[in-house]
Structure formats: C-alpha cells, structure tokens
Amino acid sequence: MKKILKGGLVSLFILLLLLGTLMIHTILQAQSYGKLINYVGIVRGGTQRLVKLEMNGWKSDHLVVYLDGILEELNGKAGPYDLLLPRDQDYQDNLVRLNEMWGDLKDSIYQYRSGQIEEERLLLLSEDYFEQANNTVFAADNYAAGRFRTLLILCIVMLGIMLATWIFIFWAASKKMLLLEKTNKALNELTRRDPLTGAYQAEDFKREAQRLLDMYPGNQYAVVYTDFSDFKYMNDVFGYTYGDRILKEYGCVLLKGLQDQEICGRIFADQFVLLLRYNRREEIVRRQRQADDTITEFMRESDGRQSISSCCGICCVEDVLEDLKIEGLLDRANFARKTVKNGSNPNYVFYNDSIRKGLWEEKGIESKMADALKNHEFVVYYQPKVNPESGRAAGAEALVRWRMKDGTVIPPDKFIPVFEQKFMIGQLDRYVYEEVCRLQRQLMEEGLEAVPVSVNVSRLQFYDQDFISKYVEIRKKYDVPADLLEVEFTESIVFDNEELLLKTVQELKQAGFSCAIDDFGKGYSSLSLLKTLSVDVLKIDSFFFDNGDDEERDMEVVHGIIDLVHKFQIRTVAEGIENMKQVEYLKQMGCDYIQGYVFYRPMPEDEYAELLRKEQMQKEGSGYADRDKCEL
Template structure:
C-alpha cells in the first residue's frame, strides 16, 4: 500500500485529505506542522508528500529544502498545497524541487489526478533507472569499444573455470599489438579504434567457443584457454593467432598491417590467481616484443629478474627525489557554468637527466613496486598543497587542488596524521584538497576502506573516485563509500558524439551521480563536441587538452593570471 504524508496545519483540510486517501486504498499519514512533517517523513519513508506552503514555524518551502538535502528523499514526489497562485511562488517551489502545485480550494478529482500523475512519473523514472543500471552493469563487465569482456569479467570467469578445472593445466595469454601507438599517431585514434574492433573480432574467431577473450586496455587483450593438457596445445593456439595477423585489416578503404606479440603463463605452474598469471604473461609478452614482435613467449622465472633497462630505471628512480628530478605539473579544472579555472589536478612528472621526460606509465609502477611511492607521494602532496596556498595568497583564495593517492599511501595507518602535518606546514585549509582514489584501492576490504575514508573526510578534505567504470566498478560502491566527486574517465568522453550507446551509458552515469549528490568532473575533454555533451548533461567541472594540457607551476601560474576562460559553454 502506498504511503502518503500530508503536512497541513489546517485540521479540516488535513482530515478531508486523509479520509479521501483512505477511501482510495492509500495509507495517509497526517502532520500538523513542518517540523512534525520532517520527523514523520524520516520515520515513515512515505511514497509521496503533500505539503501546505503557508504554515507557522516552518513553511512548506523550508520543509522541501530540508528533505531534498537527504538522499532518501531526493526523488520522493512532492506536491504543494497553496492558496497563492502567483507565478513567482510556483517558480520558487519548482526551483527547490517540487513536482506539482494544487491551488486551494481543489476538487477530489484534481487531488487524485495529481497523485496518480506523480506515481506514474515515478514509476517511469524507476523503470528508466533500472534500464540505466542494466546498461551500467553491462558496462562494468564489458569494454565499450570492442564489446569484449573486460578485466573484471576476466577475473570472475577465471574463478569459475578454476572451480571446475582446478587440477587441469590452463593457459593465460596476453596479446599485445606491436607498435600500436605509432598507428594512433600516424592515422589517428579513430582509425586505431576501428582497428581494435577488427582485432577483437579476429581474436574471437581464432579460438574455440570454450576459450575466453577479453580486452585489457589500449592495444592489449587477454585469452583464457581452459583446457590445454600440454604446452604444445597452447603453442598451436598462439601460432594460429599469429597467422591470423598475417592478413591485413581493411579500415576506411585502406589496408593496415599489424603484428602481435603473445605472452603465456600456465596455471598452476606460474601462479594460482588471475592477477599473478596476467602479470607473468605480460612479462612474457614484453619479452616477445623485445625480440622484435610477431612471436610468442612462455613465462619463465628468468623474466622476473627484468631487463637491464628496467633495473637501471629503478635504480635511477631511487635518487630522483633527492636530485630534484621530479616535478609536479598542474592541469586546470574548470567550472562549466562560468568557464573559469577553479582548481587543478596535480600530476607527477620525472625529468631524467639522460632520458628526458619519463612516462608515468613506466615509472609509477616501479615506484609502487619498490615502495618509493610513499616518500614520492608525500612529496607530491606537500608540494601541491604548498603551491596552491601560494596561489591563494596571490589572489585566488578559493583555488582547489586534486591529488592522486596511491594504494600504498591509502593503506598507511598514520595517513591522517601525515595530512594534518602537511596542512600545518603549508597553511592550506583541508577543504581545498581533494584526494583522488581508484576503485581497485577500495574493493579488497570495503569496511576498512570506508572507515579510512570517513577519517579523512573528518579532516575536511574531499574524496573523489577516479577512472570510474574502468576497473572494478559497481553501483553499490557509489552508495557505500563517502565520495564527494566522481571523475568520468576519458574513455567515456572520447568521440562520444559518434557513439550513441557510449553517450547513453555516460548520460546514465551522470544521472546516477546527480541522484547521489556527487559532483562530476569530465576528464579528457578534447573537442568542442565533447565539451557540448558534458555541458548539456550538467557536468560540474572538466579538464582536458581542449583548454590546457598539464603545465609546470610557472606556466600554470601564467595561465591563471591571464584569466583565460573556457568559451562556448552557454
């Protein structure tokens, strides 16, 4: 039975409405004033609220504003009763989130019609929300470009196969396209994307229906061969796949030739969990690439020792901090209502004296692996906070800074104490720092992660979930964790105007985040069309090359002082 809360100080009106509701088989709950109405709403969780506008003590506008601030009542239908019929009064209520108005005196038919309409629209909303959830659930387990299963799906599939084939030899393959970045650079990302789609289909065609093909990212795929009694069986599959690549790909009336390198790890010999096996297979694939590509390689313990180049890079990294080789770059974040810079994301860069700028993709994993990420990460935090406070003193008092937090940093038991020390030393107030975390850092032990996040939020800092939808995404995490901001990964934004299904999924993410009162940041906005989409769908902030690439502190400062703003957002 639907429950309807009636907040009305006039007893006769209130009782008449309650009797009418009872006659219609609806459960009516009466409240004599706004304060009691709010208390009853929190206890009864009504399906719809009817509220008088003009009441002593707390008027209807204040009741609505108070309830809408709570997630529980964010979408509860709300109908105002009023003797006032001025457009300004209607506008005030609608801006606060009212769904309908009934002007006193009203008829029985008008009241029941308004209630029926609200319930119908709520049902439509719930149906649309369920569809959005289904779309997102599909996305959580599939790559949006190729429609192949993603890494999360691969993990779960491995568990299922392992439970039924625990004693059998299983092969995990990593398939990496050789020199794929060069294709992107020479022919463009659009051609590169279509090539990946064609490669995905060719891989699926090259294995049996029992085998499992997934995309890991960029030009890299994974394959599970559940039953390979002997190594020669895996070799046969690898050779078959390489032969598939001997035929060119026809993309946009041009033929593209690309080869692949395949690395293989065997279960249970090389590992018993998918992460370890993927890591071993990836090492073998890298070794195949080092041999010139277009070949396959099994993992061996010798590969774990790494190449001399990797060892040299790891050694150099140990001295990078003390030799002042590390820098913090700043990518502007812009308010999509004003077009003005309101903050920045701090990004770590390494200027090697001999190699030049070393890609973060190369040295961040090394820092994580060696534990150097702890002192480096703390240096980034302190440097970014110190620089932001400097800019605030120079006339930008509300400038905010977003800093990525590594998994190891998040697991530090004294992280809260370290942050307090940084705030004390730099003078930056906690509310101007946003800590960005990835989903993979939170899923291992959600209870512990929630407690740690709550302790950080108690300081006043904000928490952002980064790269949402690219890892272990689950809608339930958005509700469990005390996030303030959701960052939409660039893979959802790129070429969104040419991909209706991707646009629909991204719109669903935005609507879900707005329902949960999360601020939204669109990452990787590079074109006017992408900007138009995120503005149209009410993202709050953006960052991307359309406005600016990440900049050294002095260049960011010059950009800030120039008062450059984003144009074309209205």
C-alpha cells in the first residue's frame, strides 16, 4: 500500500514538473507578445507621423531608416529590439502585405518630394497602410490571445492536479490529523506574511497590533512608520531584482530586531511599520537607527554600492490625546514620516503638537474641498509665456489658487496634495480646464486674439479612461479651437506607466490637443523617449536656471536640450527665468518661449485679459505705423 501511495505521489509530482516546465516556457514566450504588438503599433504610428512631416515639408529619412529597422526585425532578422516572428499564418500574411505596402509608400514619398504625385495620392496610400498596420496589430493580438488561452488551460490543469495531489495527501495522512493541523497552522501563518520580506501584510499587521495593544495596556507602545527617501531611484537605476534584494534584507533586519510582544509589517512597496515597546523614547530611535545603519552597510557592500537614507515617523501611544485604534496611530506615524519626506524634519520624527496641527489642517482642507468646488472658490491665475523675439505673450499657463469666502488664500502646495490623496485631483483639473475654456470663448467674443493656454493634468487623470472624452466635451461646449488649448503633464508619469503615457498622448493628439512635458530635467528624464512620444512642447525646469555653481555649464546643457528637441519639431519653454541675462542666453539658443518673473508673475483673469488687450492694441498700432510709412 505504501509503495502504491509513494508511486502515485511521484507520478503526480513528475506530471506537475512537466506541466510547470511547459507553462514557464509559455510564459517566457508570452512576455514577447506585448513587445511585438507594441512595435507593430510603433510602425503604424511612426508611418503616420512620417507622412505628416513629409506633407509639412520635413524630410524625415532618419524616421524611414528607423521604421525599416523595425520591419526587418518583425520579419525575423536579428536586431536590437529582440522581436519574435510568430508561426501564425494570418499574422505572417498580414505582415507580407504590410511589407509590400511599405515599399510602395516609401516610393510614393520620394515621388511626392520630386512632385511626381499629389498630396491626395500620398494621403490615400498612408490611410491604406494605416488600415493594413491595424490588421497586422489585430493579427498579432489574436495570436497572443491564443497563446494566453493555452497558458490558461495549462494553469487550470496544474491547479486541478495540485488539488488532486492535496486530496491524495490528505487521504493518505488521515491517521495523522494532529500533525496535519499543525502544518495547516504554519501555512496559515505564512499566508499572513509578505512573501518577499516575511513581515506581516498590512491588514494582518493591524489585527495583530490591535490585539497586542488590547492585551498589554500597561506596555509603553510606539508605532513606527518607515521607508526609504527615494527607493524608486534604486528600482529605476539598478532594477527591481536589486530593489527586492534590499527590501528582503531590510525585512530580515527589522524582524531580527523584534523583542517579545512586538511585531513588524510591510504596508506597501518600501513602507514598513512596527509596533515597539520602550521605556525611554531614545530607545526607539536608537534601535531604528541601528537597523537603518545595518541595511545601509548592506547596500554599500552590494553590487550597486549605493545607499539612500530612511524616513521614519514615530507615534507614541501616550502622546495621542484621542482614544485611537491602530489605524489612527498609523495615520499619525505616517503623517510624521511625511514631514521627513518634504524636507522639513530630520530622519526620525516623533508625532507632536505641530504635526498634530498640520494633520488637522489637512483634515480641514479635506472637509471643505467638495463644497469649495461647488461654490467656485478656486480662482485661475495665468502666467504668460513670452516670445523672446517679439517680447509679447505668445501663450500662458493656467494655475489655480483657493480663495475662501472669508478671503483666506490657501496656497497650492497645501491643498493639491490633499486632492491627490483623496483622488479628487481630476475634478480640480477639469474645473481649471473649464475656466480656461470659458475665458478663451470670452476673449474671442470680444474680438481679441486669444493665445494658447496650457492646463496641468495630474498623473491620476491618465488612469481615467474617460478623461479625454470629458475634455473634448468641455471644449465643444465653449466652442474653443483645439489649437488654443494645451495639456501639460510631468515627466514622472513615464516611470509609472510608459505604455499608458504613449497611448494617452496619441489619443490626445488625435483629439486635437497640443501636449507638453512639464518640469523636464527635474526627475530622471529620458531623451530617447522623445523620439516615440509625440509631444509638441517641452518645458525646461527652472532647476537649470537657479544660479548654480557653474552657470555656464548649466546653459550648455540647456542649449543641448533645445538643439536636440528642435530636431523633433518640439518647441521649448524655459521656466522660472528671473533676469535679462538668462533671457539673452535663451534668445541666442533659439528657445521658443520664456516664462518667469523677469516678464510676468501669475496674474488674475482680468489682468491677463487686459494684458492681451494692450498687446493687441500695440500690435495694431505698430501695423498702422508700418502701413503709413509704406504710403509715404
């Protein structure tokens, strides 16, 4: 009987191993499908951009070479993109047709340049090519879907075999129920733990911490909320595998340092929480600093040889006036941690009266946000962007201020983070956008020459599938031409989801909006992204103009950026300019627009409208003067 049981278990495990190997192979292949679909999509979008540039008189041979390289790899040639060629007849047939049409389209482009064919003929070929590229994308997507269905079937089969294996084991071990019960308890404990670090998962930490607080009311407890100052940098530069190694080691360090009646949990990413006992407050800081020193030494001895500081908020239960549960204590420890993040405190901060006031201030803002939007307490200010050649406003950026009914003004750095935390930033963005559309319509009805106005869009908006359609609807409501509106977003969205960014920008462009990257250079900018990201404007962050130790070097960097992006037909805006010396530098470099206090501070709507009126009058007066000179 034992031999039969053993043989049955061995057979099941061999079968699982074979299926697992097959599934891993399928998964590894599946990782390439998304890249394949993406590059076929790049061929589709890049060709449209190529034709558009050709029609506008820009010869883009470098783009032709780039698309040729991708198509060669799509057809099986080895290259830098590491693309696969699926064994799928439908996809390969579509790819053959796409190659043929690409050759025809290239010939037509060269004929168009020499005047042998008309623009309509080139446009027609471009549309046919776009449709074929769509068909090729769909064929690749269908093939990938089929492979994923195969993977799903393998998973289901594996799950079925695993279930059968456990039933088999349970039946075989029915006489050892006590041992099985102990094993189940151990497995249950594992499910409550974070698989990477071994610390409690968020909800399990809260339950266990509350149990300890209730069970040992005589203990002096402190809740510690800690993370690293910029762990995203580690992941971006050294990769997620390296980052996971650091987190795993840090979890081990924190768990090893626990004493009786203490626990550790991992809330999210690099955020850890602890419930610690103490006699003196200094003990908490000393113990946490030891843990941080240990992980810092580990990072310095690892491959990256880098280290980043920690940010730690501490909330002692005895310092809290309210009768709070663990969720409230965590909130306060986290609020103390945020004061480290914003640079206003050292690495280890205890929750205190000043932090308490800040928390209540945030709660006060939170309680008034919805009504403030309804009551139109938010006011849009406009900061002009000046053409350095003419000295006139060629555009503006919309900025928001909160003026409460009693006249109190709340600065943006106070209320915008709260809007983001409560996922209401989309409502505020749309409010500002609609105010801009309203003003643009008003200016046009007055007969003024309105200039483009840019509106900032939060990164959370990119995850709202309807945000573009909502913006188009508002634009149509006020009948504002698309070229008078520009959408700004910060480069940080690139590191959240580059694929989503590319897709959203493409849809914004299709809807007629101009797109701008804000704060370029402030984060970890990728210049290579500009060749695939179809933006119209790049705003160079004021960081480059802050009068650093080597101003000449900073200007050379700015000059290089301007020269490079101009090759992609991208206009540039220099932000934060405060003196005429910088203006002269930028004018010589060919910077398109300048924004800063050297020309204008952000101004209310009525002042901005008056500025446009004066500039239009000056322009018209100059025109009359020039005409009179000609008549004389």
